[in-house]
Amino acid sequence: MQFFFRPRGIALIGATANSKKGGHSILFNLRQGFDGPVYPVNPRYDTILDLACFPSVAAVPDPVDLAIVFVPGPKVPEIIRQCAARGIRGAMIESSGFAEAGPEGQVLQQELVAIARETGIRLWGPNCMGLVDARRRYVFSFVTPTIWNEGLTPGKVSLIVQSGLLSGGFLIDLMTHGTTGISKVCSVGNKVDVNECDLLQYLAEDPDTEAIGLYLEAIPEGRRFLELCRRCPKPIVVLKGGKSPGGARAARSHTASLAGNGAVVTGALAQAGVVEANGFKQMVDICRTLAEFSQVRPEALGRVAILTYSGGSGIISADGLHALGLPLARLADQTLAEIKKVFPDWMPVSNPVDLWPAVEQNGAQAVYTAAARAALADPEVDALFIHTFSGGFDLDLDLKEVAAEARRRSKPVFCWLLGAREAARRFQIDVQALGVPVFREISRAVECIKAVFTPRIRSVEPAGGSAVPEDAKKQIKDAAGVLNEHRAKGVLAACRIPTVAEEIVAYAAQADAFARAHGYPVVLKGLMPGAVHKTEQGLVRLGIASPEALATAWRELHAAMDGKGEILVQPMLRGQPELIVGGLRDGQFGACVMCGLGGIMAEILDDAAFAVAPLSRADALTLIGRLKTRALLNGFRGSTPVDRQALAEILVRLGDLMTACPQIREIDINPLICVEGKPVAVDASIILEKR
């Protein structure tokens, strides 16, 4: 991919002298920063912007390994063939008019796919804004030259963006404000060849990139993407568009690509150690924060000491940290004593540390520095959150010493800033150069602190591994359609997933014998061929407590079933909580496993978490830990806690079963009842792919 990011020479096909056209903007932008030779190609000109112009790409001299293409869609395939013939290794197609533009464009795009396959040329785009590298000052894009207004702001964050205009517009916004630095922005467009996976792979090893943000509407190579995220040593932040039903509708119409189920995406990203964002600027803010603090000790708890000049903002910060589950640091006595030295006599020290009265007495620089040093030295403090003001109140601090001390101790420092417009902008730029991210809203600062102290578990232990027995595989292989409860639990039991004792019985006396052996009360269920919703059909009799009741239930069920199907008897299990676990095959990520709360609350709370199969044991435990109602598993009012290891084992085995048998479309275990803490599958179904 190096020829895309550091080409030896660039042919610009579609260059023009008409300054209103994109083909002119690209040339202008290349001239502004690219340090290699640029060859405009357009048979209608001899020179453009003082550069010799070539009639065709064949005529372009060496060195050239990248073509930037900005000609009308229908002309693109022929141009790409010429590029490939000229030995050009990559083409960045910024023209639109392809899959996003109706059926004719789709045909054109298919042609590009074929040419790439045939000739080996790598294609970036089409329908994209290309590449901007703020560190090298490379702008391979028709983005408006406004981007140069305040110079490019170089930084450590690289972005991959599946939205052309947004990437351009967003970038200009970032660059002209000057407070957020960027390394590379890659606008991927229709992803005919080069996609987010290829770019992620490149950026993972790019020495100029410390954190990677992605805006994605679809992740078609879901598995490869997750694997790359898992192996990437740098923080990755993803904003996934189209997670809501409305959003997904928009995603389809925009990129003609399927947006995955929101909960599956969330689970898959969490499993791969990716941070999920919910907005463009928030994504970049989290990225620039993580780019600074990817080295925070993983065992740090995120105990924050707040140093402020305003009691009010200290309180709001404490409220915000609390809302995200981050603890306020309890300052050690020695720390309190140290800070007290710069405080007025009457004022006690507590966290949030309101420094204003001390500042009035001893000056901001001395007071802030002393308090910061003391807090950083405190082993109970994992991070500092410094509030300051620029352009008045003499609060323009020099944070050099604090930043150096923090780096020495590997403790992150965050800064919230109010201030007069220009002064605050300068302060922000200067302080960020010290490795201290500055935020203009407390809420955003707190979100970024949270991101730093959220452990990113990227499982390394080999996933899965519970060999699926041949017996289970054979049961699936021989089947079709929907496996009824009894057959589904046969498969699960073969995979050593605990299931309730049960028996298909032909006579009432046989059911009674089962009930006496296992103990009353029992349950009778009528299994009708092809039917799934037994309860709705009135084919379930719960809590049968005596032989008499059994006889009655048997008669009723028999009558309702009209001689069809089979009758199943089980002991009536009771236990808390009731869970739902299952498996499904997602369009983007393939086999997935789900764990959720069962019963009535399931419908109210929508509390289900997903992970991609196969799962490691750690994946399964983390999945359980992502349930909102996970505290239910701890046991309540003397009830036995749920055996999380046993539950995790079930999830691992479900994932292995989904993986081993691609024929399975969906598995539902509902309910999975925890009896004395041990989860047992009480009802289940398995839906197979149509053959």
Added chain:
Amino acid sequence: MQFFFRPRGIALIGATANSKKGGHSILFNLRQGFDGPVYPVNPRYDTILDLACFPSVAAVPDPVDLAIVFVPGPKVPEIIRQCAARGIRGAMIESSGFAEAGPEGQVLQQELVAIARETGIRLWGPNCMGLVDARRRYVFSFVTPTIWNEGLTPGKVSLIVQSGLLSGGFLIDLMTHGTTGISKVCSVGNKVDVNECDLLQYLAEDPDTEAIGLYLEAIPEGRRFLELCRRCPKPIVVLKGGKSPGGARAARSHTASLAGNGAVVTGALAQAGVVEANGFKQMVDICRTLAEFSQVRPEALGRVAILTYSGGSGIISADGLHALGLPLARLADQTLAEIKKVFPDWMPVSNPVDLWPAVEQNGAQAVYTAAARAALADPEVDALFIHTFSGGFDLDLDLKEVAAEARRRSKPVFCWLLGAREAARRFQIDVQALGVPVFREISRAVECIKAVFTPRIRSVEPAGGSAVPEDAKKQIKDAAGVLNEHRAKGVLAACRIPTVAEEIVAYAAQADAFARAHGYPVVLKGLMPGAVHKTEQGLVRLGIASPEALATAWRELHAAMDGKGEILVQPMLRGQPELIVGGLRDGQFGACVMCGLGGIMAEILDDAAFAVAPLSRADALTLIGRLKTRALLNGFRGSTPVDRQALAEILVRLGDLMTACPQIREIDINPLICVEGKPVAVDASIILEKR
């Protein structure tokens, strides 16, 4: 209060020529904008800044009705006496060194209280930043003169802020950025006399104020505050600091004032029609939005049409709206057809409306205007969310026509803007002048759209009204300590709150007779004097299904109680859901009523909502509607829905009981079981104030 906001003349006591001191900043700021006479008072000068300086306030000529005081704390009481003697009606004390500064300061502050009471002079502060009126250019504050850098930005939003430095710093930030207009900012400080209630009352009738934002750490006059909010015709937004345990700790140390229970505050504010904010800038953003759109039809559903130049931002907006429960508008066929006229042939129209291909073909102004007109005309559209860009891409729109059309139809328009720094700032200022609030982050825009379409129910029907029977009052009056279950339910039953049938029984045979009359199974409970936790003490026997089981349970309970206490028998009620309701007396708001989910999930979900008593029927129904798990009340899988009117009636009566009997500290009904949809109090306790 007019002498604070529009004084005829101002005496500045503590004026100084030393430009490093606050007493100089105040004078500078007064000279910069105040249009009446200013009289510096300081015996050490003849003139300051060309103004005649007076040796004492007694020497100041007329007209003068406001004193701004900035002398060291210990000198303040004497100065205030002099002001009162001179006939000055109000003093704004900006000095610090009072209750916030230890015991000596507290004594000083008490002295101020006494002087105000004695002389009738109104006191604002101390320990505050005073008043800024950006429309009149009045800056009665020592806020740094940086505030004038870019001129004051006048607007429709007034703020009341319980945090001096924050109000000053925040204001400079807002003013120098120039994109958020402000009417008045009142920094209330220690609130020795004038408090948020007085100021709210003034601003409610201030013609220059269209929306009011308050940052508060404590609301000591809680009842008065709520009543003022309820009656205020303008939108009110409150940021309450100290809602988290950590935050509350900080609040205590900062203002020596008790911060209320977060859930109580949230309930009380919602009941009074107040919007709650969670950050400073968010508070102001919501205020400036509501200031524009306080006239939105209350029945509007918030169905949003998104007009965008970027599919990606359309998708993220749809996701954001969905997350806050706001619907995307389904555009009518006629609207789609109208917009289609400016679209390229190949492109279908849907919401979010991606206008870019149309813009490329027909230009931004024509396309946006056509689409906006069509969407505004659609009866299924309640609001427009327009995305645009400034400083490139030719997207700098003239929104005059769209804004006028929207105003004509009483439909709000919101704008999300990216852009080059200066261009975007200018665009924002210009577009906001049209009454279209502009946001720089989609997430904030969506929060503000939500605020506009959240109905603000301010109940007008007389609250309470279920007369508490004399019988119930007498039972409370005669009691002390903790009323046990039986006595508590006696009080509740007297208030016509449904309670389970029950009887105190002396013999097993009596219990059996009760059980036969009401039907087995029954419950036996041992009521020990002074004990509350029966279950933990093993004094509850549930589900006694037969006379034999009753005899056994009776013997066991009798033995456990060792001859003390009484035994209670009740039928064993079953039903879903189990609720908890109750009453408590809050430090700020007094008698409150609570409704929450019971059982195990109560501890996990923390789902309880509060309202201030007495409650109207509408208050009670709204309170129920604020439960996260309210869907549980709708009935599930064929179960009877909860009778919300009956539940509301119980809450109203609880509120009336709390109001009528100030002796009650706390009432707990736990559980309140819904039997066939009808809530019945099964266990209860009432805790009385110690006498």
